[in-house]
Amino acid sequence: METYLVFVDAVNNSNKFWSAKVEGNNLTVEWGRVGYKSQTKVHSLGSHQQAVVKYQNLVAEKHMKGYRRSQSQIDSSCESYEIRRAIELLDFLRRYVEQRNFNDSYIDLLNQYLKIVPTPLGMKIDPCRVYRTVEDVDHQRELLNSLLVNESVAVQTIEPPKSESKTVSLKAISKSFWRHL
Numbered sequence: 001m002e003t004y005l006v007f008v009d010a011v012n013n014s015n016k017f018w019s020a021k022v023e024g025n026n027l028t029v030e031w032g033r034v035g036y037k038s039q040t041k042v043h044s045l046g047s048h049q050q051a052v053v054k055y056q057n058l059v060a061e062k063h064m065k066g067y068r069r070s071q072s073q074i075d076s077s078c079e080s081y082e083i084r085r086a087i088e089l090l091d092f093l094r095r096y097v098e099q100r101n102f103n104d105s106y107i108d109l110l111n112q113y114l115k116i117v118p119t120p121l122g123m124k125i126d127p128c129r130v131y132r133t134v135e136d137v138d139h140q141r142e143l144l145n146s147l148l149v150n151e152s153v154a155v156q157t158i159e160p161p162k163s164e165s166k167t168v169s170l171k172a173i174s175k176s177f178w179r180h181l
Contacts, residue, residue, distance in 0.1 A: 001052060003059055005067035006034065008114040010107055010127040017072070017118060018062055020055050027051045029058065035120020068115045076147050082116055087144050089113040094137040102128040117144070 001022040008015055017038075018031040025045050032038035045051045071078060074086070089112055096106040107127050114121075117140075121130060131137045 001055060003055075004070055004072050005059070005062050006070040006115055006118050007062075007065070007067045008111045008118075009066075010110050010114070010121075010125050010130070013125050015114065015119075015121050015125060017070075018067060019072070020058055022048070022051045022055050024048055025051050027055050027058075033120075033123070034118045036123075070115055070118055072118065074117055074144065074147065078147070080148060083144050083147050086113060086116045087141055089116070090137055090141045090144070093131060094134055094141075097131045097137055098134050 002020070004017065004019045006015075006017050015034045016032065017034050019029070021028045025048055027043040027045065028040065029043070030038045030040045043051070043054060045054060074083065089109055092109050093106065093113065096102065096109070110127055110130060119130075131140075
């Protein structure tokens, strides 16, 4: 039993993750700012059932605080609808970037995108600098599209070889982001 959650609020400089994993009688919780060294705490409980109950309570608590399910990296094992939704959000963001219109609607779209694709943005988020040019947006779109290229082949293949698995890690997205600053 495992989960990865994110909380993003670009205006209030919040870009954090929280994850939890139950193994036997232990519940391991990890949290921190996306892309930075995290903190870890292991809860050793009396039974597996106690660990599961604590896990469920902590996950519910995080959901009430606004955290959303996500993944630590985007790769070919992710649901294609999530990748497609991220691409759709980038298409909307592109229009705002093109017009240099970084209004509340842009911020909302950016927050939605970052919940799907957790991206290290540094210690101080400037929403107007996340995507400074349409080329920045287009590059991110290309990275995500590369995960969908073999989608029809992957559907026909029962178990694709591990070497064909494509990954766009936080590191790649971060590198791309910082390269354009």
